[in-house]
Amino acid sequence: MKYDFDEFVDRTGTHGMKWERTEALFGEKDLLPLWVADMDFRGPAPVIEALARRAELGLYGYTHRPDSLLEAFGAWMEKRHQWKIESDWICWSPGVIPALTAAIQTFTEPGDRVIIQPPVYPPFFKVVTENGRELVTNPLMQRDGRYEIDFEDLEAKFRTTGAKLLILCSPHNPVGRVWTRDELERLEAICAAYGALIVSDEIHADLVYAPHRHIPLAALSERAASRTILCHSPSKTFNMAGLQAAYIVIPDKGLRTAFNKTMAKGHHTMSNTFSIVGSESAYREGGEWLEQCLAYIEANIDYAIGYMENYIPQIKVTKPEGTYLLWLDCRGLGLSTTDLKLLLLRKAKVALNDGLSFGPEGEGFHRLNAACRRATLEEGLKRIRDAVYS
Ligand SMILES: Cc1ncc(COP(=O)(O)O)c(C=O)c1O
Structure with missing residues (x-):
């Protein structure tokens, strides 16, 4: 079957960390969550059906x-x-x-x-x-x-x-x-x-x-x-x-x-x-779903890299060979660790993982999760671009 990874899935009320804990963890309102390694997509249909059948049993x-x-x-x-x-x-x-x-x-x-x-x-x-x-x-x-x-x-x-x-x-x-x-x-x-x-x-x-x-x-x-x-x-x-x-x-x-x-x-x-x-x-x-999902994510990754090259060349990204994570080298923005964090959180309103949490070698980097709808990614990148140039 053909999966639609552009589908909007409302996770409100599901206790999903990525969408419901962002404000508490990052201390800011209205953040777009592009952090924890959790995809925004519904999983393979056979898995959803198997779980629903099992839940139906009630035991x-x-x-x-x-x-x-x-x-x-x-x-x-x-x-x-x-x-x-x-x-x-x-x-x-x-x-x-x-x-x-x-x-x-x-x-x-x-x-x-x-x-x-x-x-x-x-x-x-x-x-x-x-x-x-x-x-x-x-x-x-x-x-x-x-x-x-x-x-x-x-x-x-x-x-x-x-x-x-x-x-x-x-x-x-x-x-x-x-x-x-x-x-x-x-x-x-x-x-x-x-x-x-x-x-x-x-x-x-x-x-x-x-x-x-x-x-x-x-x-x-x-x-x-x-x-x-x-x-x-x-x-x-x-x-x-x-x-x-x-x-x-x-x-x-x-x-x-x-x-x-x-x-x-x-x-x-x-x-x-x-x-x-x-x-x-x-x-x-789940193999069929995974193939389509990887193709969608890879297109997201290519889109994000092209966007950075065209609009925010101060941020460098090397295409990952695996994972759905983008390791953004933000050192070209010339900001201190604190100012970079403030730019992303307060001005851009995006929640990324701070590179420093991956060790001192991560200073000046942030990690962006590209396993999201293209619309979400576009919004996140636009927010970063607007913040950099405002
Ligand atoms: C490298 C790596 N190991 C382990 C985990 C988490 O594993 P688990 O949730 O199964 O403990 C993650 C989650 O992002 C990860 O990236």
């Missing part, structure tokens, strides 16, 4: 995860990412962040060092520090607007800090890189040389634009599989973060048993009934 008791769900997820991984997985490699978590936390608690001790690669998704900092582990950063390098991994620094950080674990963001939020096979192999080789495990957050894996191709880290080799905790989820792909489900693929039996023990200790063993129904129908029947 929402304890629900187990059926084999059919694991088969659907496995088939999705094989078809979409050419990676064949075994059903018993799949562990469960109510979200990727709880899984990152569990991995840190399981595979490191208090005081151990954990490496992350900023600018990066803000909770990566918190899951390390709030668990009493020490944060070590291997900042990405920018070359002609494109971010790359600083392998020399990564090797030096392992050598000098004895870090035990690296949290990889693949594809990378917020910079939109889809790491190549060569980059992943180099990274994995360094981790292997220092005996470190890799928690690979691949929540954006299904949101990639041709010719780029996502490669699951654990699919690289047997050695990579033996040291990877891979976090996947339908929440970004199908816009169902509120259903709270993530699928954590851990090919190594020892690592898997230890991870599951931590989850069981926290009594995170049951799944939300609707997350099971929603995930299975999305993985089985």
Whole structure:
């Protein structure tokens, strides 16, 4: 079927964070929300129908995860990412962040060092520090607007800090890189040389634009599989973060048993009934919707980049290879961090994610979510342009 991503969906009264919490979180009225990674689109029709059928039953008791769900997820991984997985490699978590936390608690001790690669998704900092582990950063390098991994620094950080674990963001939020096979192999080789495990957050894996191709880290080799905790989820792909489900693929039996023990200790063993129904129908029947959705978002991205080039050239944007996030380099506006924030919030009335929340490397940047109706995007960009020139 043909989906209409220009459809206006009124989310008033749904408790959706993006539209209902913006004023409270940003402290300003009448903001256009272009921040949190949540799409403004209705999901795939088969998912909506499956959830409605399940809701109609009126019985929402304890629900187990059926084999059919694991088969659907496995088939999705094989078809979409050419990676064949075994059903018993799949562990469960109510979200990727709880899984990152569990991995840190399981595979490191208090005081151990954990490496992350900023600018990066803000909770990566918190899951390390709030668990009493020490944060070590291997900042990405920018070359002609494109971010790359600083392998020399990564090797030096392992050598000098004895870090035990690296949290990889693949594809990378917020910079939109889809790491190549060569980059992943180099990274994995360094981790292997220092005996470190890799928690690979691949929540954006299904949101990639041709010719780029996502490669699951654990699919690289047997050695990579033996040291990877891979976090996947339908929440970004199908816009169902509120259903709270993530699928954590851990090919190594020892690592898997230890991870599951931590989850069981926290009594995170049951799944939300609707997350099971929603995930299975999305993985089985959501592909058609996703293809159309990605085409719509990519056109939005191209539109936004063209708009910036034509009307606000002081703001630079490199086309993301994956994710629906635009990492706006606003340094050309020549404003202080505070003045830039005030310009966007008070004058333009747009709510974006402040680059500084992704680490000090994000200073002067803001993140814009392009997974919205074209009309919303046009309005947001116009507001920014008017504010810059007023
Ligand atoms: C890289 C990354 N990891 C994890 C999450 C959130 O995962 P969850 O809601 O499953 O905890 C997000 C959400 O934006 C994200 O961008």
